[in-house]
Amino acid sequence: MKILVLGGTAFLGRHYVEAALERGHQVTLFNRGQTHPELFPDVERIRGDRNSDLGALAGREWDAAFDPSAFVPRQVRALLEALADRLGHYTFVSSISVYPLTQADKSETAPVIELEDPATENVAEHYGGLKALCEQAAGELFPGRALNVRAGLIVGPHDPTNRFTYWPARIARGGEVLAPGRPEARVQFIHARDIGDWALDMAERGGSGTFNTTGPEPPTTMGKVLETCVAVSRSGATLTWVGEQFLVDHEVGPWMEMPLWIPAAAGSLHDAPIQRAVAAGLRFRPLEQAVAETLAWERARAPEPPQVDAGGRVRQPAGMAAERETELLAAWHSR
Numbered sequence: 001m002k003i004l005v006l007g008g009t010a011f012l013g014r015h016y017v018e019a020a021l022e023r024g025h026q027v028t029l030f031n032r033g034q035t036h037p038e039l040f041p042d043v044e045r046i047r048g049d050r051n052s053d054l055g056a057l058a059g060r061e062w063d064a065a066f067d068p069s070a071f072v073p074r075q076v077r078a079l080l081e082a083l084a085d086r087l088g089h090y091t092f093v094s095s096i097s098v099y100p101l102t103q104a105d106k107s108e109t110a111p112v113i114e115l116e117d118p119a120t121e122n123v124a125e126h127y128g129g130l131k132a133l134c135e136q137a138a139g140e141l142f143p144g145r146a147l148n149v150r151a152g153l154i155v156g157p158h159d160p161t162n163r164f165t166y167w168p169a170r171i172a173r174g175g176e177v178l179a180p181g182r183p184e185a186r187v188q189f190i191h192a193r194d195i196g197d198w199a200l201d202m203a204e205r206g207g208s209g210t211f212n213t214t215g216p217e218p219p220t221t222m223g224k225v226l227e228t229c230v231a232v233s234r235s236g237a238t239l240t241w242v243g244e245q246f247l248v249d250h251e252v253g254p255w256m257e258m259p260l261w262i263p264a265a266a267g268s269l270h271d272a273p274i275q276r277a278v279a280a281g282l283r284f285r286p287l288e289q290a291v292a293e294t295l296a297w298e299r300a301r302a303p304e305p306p307q308v309d310a311g312g313r314v315r316q317p318a319g320m321a322a323e324r325e326t327e328l329l330a331a332w333h334s335r
Contacts, residue, residue: 001063001204002026004087006050006079009036011158012068012093012151016196017043023200030057031069050075054082061086064203068093072121073133080141089206091147091199092138096188096214097128098150101267108150108210108276135210147202152214152272153189153260156290157297164189166259166319167226168295172233178325178332179239180247180261183223187260188270190215191290198282211277216284222260225287232291242332250328256318 003020007013008029017040020027028044048056050069065087070076080090098112105111113129120126138146155164171177195213230237244263254262255269262268274282 002028002061003203004028004030004057004060004062004065006065006067007031007035007069008066009039011160012154012192012195013066014039014158015156015192016066016068016199019193019196019200025200028060028062050079054078057082062088064089064091066091066093066199066203070134071123071127072130073118073137074121076134076137077141080138087142089145089147089203089208090138090142091149091203092134093195093199094131094135094148094150094210095128096150096152096212096269096272098132098135099128099272101262101269103267104271106212106272108212144208145206147199147208148210149195149199149213150211150272151190151195152212152269154192154195155189156191156193156294159192159294160317162317162319163256163259165294165298166317168229168233168291169298170319171226171229171237172235172295172299174235174237176329177226177237177239178320178329179222179226179241180252180258181222181241181244181263183221183226183239183241185222185261186219186270187222187225188214188216188219188272189260191285191293194282194284198277198280201281207280211280211282212272212274213277213282214272214274215282216287217274217278217282220287225260225291228287228291229295232288233295240329240332242328246332246335247328250331252320252328256316257320257324259318 003025005013005017005027008017008031017027028046029040030046030048032049033047046056067090070092076092096106099106099110100113103110112132115126115129118133123130135148138148153163159165190213226239247258248263252258254266
């Protein structure tokens with residue numbers, strides 16, 4: 001297939017491109033050339049900003065497009081209107097965040113966030129609602145040809161957020177580790193390459209519709225993840241499970257300061273049913289492999305420049321500062 005990838009050199013797109021090239025597909029990257037321009041030297045590149053330079057795609061045809069970089073429906077509409085009948089299939093990378101956090105039902109047919117102002121482009125405040133509108137735009141413009149991938153937390157090598165990498169890296173340093181909440185609490189996430197492989201499978205067979213795309217299957221827990229990090233790193237780290245109310249009382253930030261952890265009262269991003277995607281062929285690498293690959297990449301990588309979010313703000317990597325962890329552990333033991 002001839003595949004157009006929007007971006008393709010950062011994180012998820014990078015894994016997708018690697019999968020496509022391994023299968024012998026012809027890939028074209030459309031991006032600004034600002035993130036890892038040295039990657040994929042033999043792949044065709046079209047330089048441009050999707051917000052202003054779609055004319056650079058004029059006259060070209062692709063069998064499929066993979067889009068992990070659209071955050072507002074204007075971007076989806078502009079791309080699909082520009083390509084129209086010159087594109088066969090479109091994959092939009094959406095998010096589990098389309099569901100209200102406290103909503104129990106997060107199946108694909110459940111209600112999604114509806115914005116009071118659908119014209120807003122404030123991604124920082126309305127990320128989930130805007131992703132839902134992007135899905136709607138894709139379905140309207142490419143009926144039967146659009147795949148909406150509602151991704152959960154994406155993990156693995158090249159992740160710029162540190163939202164999962166924090167745990168293998170922290171536990172590999174050894175010592176006493178603050179483990180949040182309950183070890184039996186369910187957590188969901190998916191390796192970027194597992195998404196990439198499955199999304200490519202779906203594009204190859206023209207699969208369309210909306211799918212929750214997270215994992216693993218069978219389900220896992222916070223305790224299992226952290227214990228696996230201990231085993232894989234062979235660090236001898238010890239886990240001290242600190243109660244949820246203590247963390248709330250000490251204003252520990254969920255998800256970003258304390259990766260994977262969300263207080264039960266706040267809702268959950270770890271309870272999306274994934275049977276539909278699994279039935280459509282989604283598969284997961286073993287947890288031990290995901291942890292080992294992430295840790296190996298973390299140990300080998302060079303320092304990265306600051307990451308900027310869709311709102312133009314510098315992203316702060318997730319994870320708890322060592323001094324903060326030490327203080328909290330001391331307070332927990334002195335109760």
